[in-house]
Amino acid sequence: MFTGLSAFPLTPVTPAGFDEHGFIRILERITSAGVDSIGVLGSTGSYAYxxxxxxxxxxxxxxxxxxxxxxxxxxxxxxxxxxLRLADDAQAAGADALLLPPVSYQTLRDDEVFGVFETLTQYVSVPVCIYDNPGTTHFEFSDELHGRIATLPGIKSVKIPGVPPSPEDALARVKRLKAKLPEGVTVGISGDASAANGLNAGCEVWYSVCGGLFPHVAKEMTDAAARGDRERVVQLSERLQPLWDLFRKHGGSIRVMAAAAGVLGLTEADCLPRPLRPLSADDLADVAAVISRLGLR
Amino acid sequence: MFTGLSAFPLTPVTPAGFDEHGFIRILERITSAGVDSIGVLGSTGSYAYxxxxxxxxxxxxxxxxxxxxxxxxxxxxxxxxxxLRLADDAQAAGADALLLPPVSYQTLRDDEVFGVFETLTQYVSVPVCIYDNPGTTHFEFSDELHGRIATLPGIKSVKIPGVPPSPEDALARVKRLKAKLPEGVTVGISGDASAANGLNAGCEVWYSVCGGLFPHVAKEMTDAAARGDRERVVQLSERLQPLWDLFRKHGGSIRVMAAAAGVLGLTEADCLPRPLRPLSADDLADVAAVISRLGLR
Incomplete structure (x- = not known):
């Protein structure tokens, strides 16, 4: 399950609470598109809230x-x-795998982060993916630490943040990491604007926010990558540049994806958990215009 | 209650769970020293864990x-x-005031942080202190935002992180902030190594980690500040330099204070909630040596 397109859906939370119907509508878009896996309660899935x-x-x-x-x-x-309590719950719910970010409050040391992964992998019976997301966890992994954690039984994939913008640098970066990982542990790209570059540099999976709402276009990209059509991968990503620009403008993808879910009529316009607030009316109109112009579905 | 010495005790958590007896022993040290207030479940109090x-x-x-x-x-x-749920609990427990840090996962915008303070102050009946601690919350306040939040009814103090090292710069920094605050809202210094500089620059209160375990020496410093003896304030802080050096060496105060609580026999040696881990035996010996050399109590 750690290859291809892994779609990371939004969890809509309105002022009335978790929007179950909206969440199911989002899930149905993803499943009907035939994604390879679903990553629920990721960062865009608002687990932290x-x-x-x-x-x-x-x-x-x-x-x-x-x-x-x-x-x-x-x-x-x-x-x-x-x-560990969340792992109990996730396994009871039938989780096929767990995703673990080293969420920090006090700055964590490498041995402390290794310790959490060691404790979790000894505790659970399903595979675990390392979630490397310094923008939210404020912890910076070294390739060495990834490699050390990846030798723990049960670790099956590493979800990395963006790769460098040049294809050569991206290739070197993914190669350097892979050299530290045991056989069979995949590398997954996230940071959607980086996805094409990451896939073309050898990442086996796209852990995709875009795929959580627009699975068809995301699947086209991972399908092109799977058949080695690097040019098509780049082309598809370039077409989505206006979406990546919105992500950058709004300091990440979550507020844009929440706005998009509202524009598509899947959820209410205000579907972010407080303290997060929805985009302004003007910014919302920009999101709607990009969805319409790119024919996103 | 937003002046003088506010002691921030450690919350000891052993592998067996919350160490109630150890916590009570720490509280007794603080109360018997006659501190002006106690800040429980702060950062060193491990609330986030x-x-x-x-x-x-x-x-x-x-x-x-x-x-x-x-x-x-x-x-x-x-x-x-x-x-809000935590505020309900804290008020039910008899809280005299609440301390609110803008803990972030997604990067927060100013209006979102203002929104949490607005929601909380409308909801509760006790005073609220703004907790500005970018090292753990990853949110940077501007003086303007402090000022805007401080106009909300119920806001009574601002707990700031360290001030600049030069007395002139510290004075300018505290002055700049105070100019934005309504009458009656105090400024409290934290970042213990900065405390002398902050108190001498006009901070009315020291929100003190040191005071959570070594209240006598901390109280000497706030007492000296209260009577305007700036030289004595500096002298007392300089004497504690070995403690500040340990804080810096170990990336903050919490691991050092946990070690110190163990050295003093108040708690077990391992009293940090996982994933945090205690200092090594060598580092522990350094902490013990500093406590002994400075005669800390």
Missing amino acids: LTRSQRSHISGIAKSHAGNIPVMICVGAVSTDEV | LTRSQRSHISGIAKSHAGNIPVMICVGAVSTDEV
Whole structure:
């Protein structure tokens, strides 16, 4: 399950609470597009804003609407005890894999981050993916630490943030990381604007926010990568540049994807958990214009 | 309660869980020293690593051992809903004030941070202190935003991180902030190595990690500041330089204070919540040597 397109859906949360119907509508878009896996409760899935019981409930809904598509559930939390409780819940909900970001409050040391992965992999029976996302966790992995963690039984993939913009640098970066990883541990690209570059540099999977709402265009990209059509991968990403520009303008993808879900009529316009707030009316109009212009679906 | 010495105790958490006896021993040191207030479940109090029910339990213990000393309880959480639930619990436990850091996962915008403070102050009946700690929250306040939030009814103090090292720059920095704050909102210094400089620059309160374990020496410093003896304030801080050096060496105060609590026999040697890990034996010996050399109590 750690290859191809892994779609990371938004978890809509309106002022009234978790929007179950909206979430199911989003899941249905993804499953009907035939993605390779679903990553629920990732960063765009707002795991950090939800209680343990909400996360358990949402995991169950994802599994019951995913059909045969494997579901990876993020169990990130500041405390290791809480990570284990979330892992219990995720496994009870039928998680096919777990995603673990080293969420930090106090700055973490390498041995502390290794410790969480060691504790989790010894505790669970499903595969685990390393979630490297310094923009939200404020922890910077070295390739050495990735390699050390990846030798733990059960670690099956590393979700990395963006790669450098030049194809040569991206290739070198992915190569350097892969040299540290045991056989069979895949590297997945995230940071959607970097996806084409990452896929062309040898990443086996795209952990994709875009794929969580616009799975068809994302799948075209991973399909092109799978058949080695590097030019087509670049072309497809370039076409999506206005979407990547919106992500950059709004400091990440979540507020844009929440706006897009509203524009598509899948959720209410305000579907972000507080303290996060929806985009302004003007910014919302920009999002709608990009969706329409690119014919995103 | 937003002047003088506010002691921020460690919350000891051993592998067996919250160490209630150790916590009470720490509280007794603080209360018997006659500090002006106690800030429980701050950063060194490991709030971010504890569940809602643990935080509620710990708040109750703090209040029942604080005597007449006012207790401020930190209600930090990523989600605004959770902040309000924690505020309910803290008020039920008898909190005299609440401390709110804008804990972030997604990068927060100024209007989002303002929104959490607005929501909280409208919701609660006790005073609120703004907790500005970019090292853990990853949110940078501007003086303008502090000023805007401080106009909300109920905001009574701003807990700032360190001030610049030169007395002139520190004075200018505190002056600049104070110019934005309404009358009656105090400025409190944290970042213990900066405390002398902050107090001499006009901060009315020291939100003190050192005071959470070594209240006598901390109180000497705030007492000297209160009587305008700037030279003595500097002298006392300079004497504590070996402690500040340990804080810097270990990337903050929490691991050092946990080690110190163990050295003093107040808690077990391993009293940090995972993923945080105790200092090595060598580093522990350094902490013990500094405590002994400085005669800290």
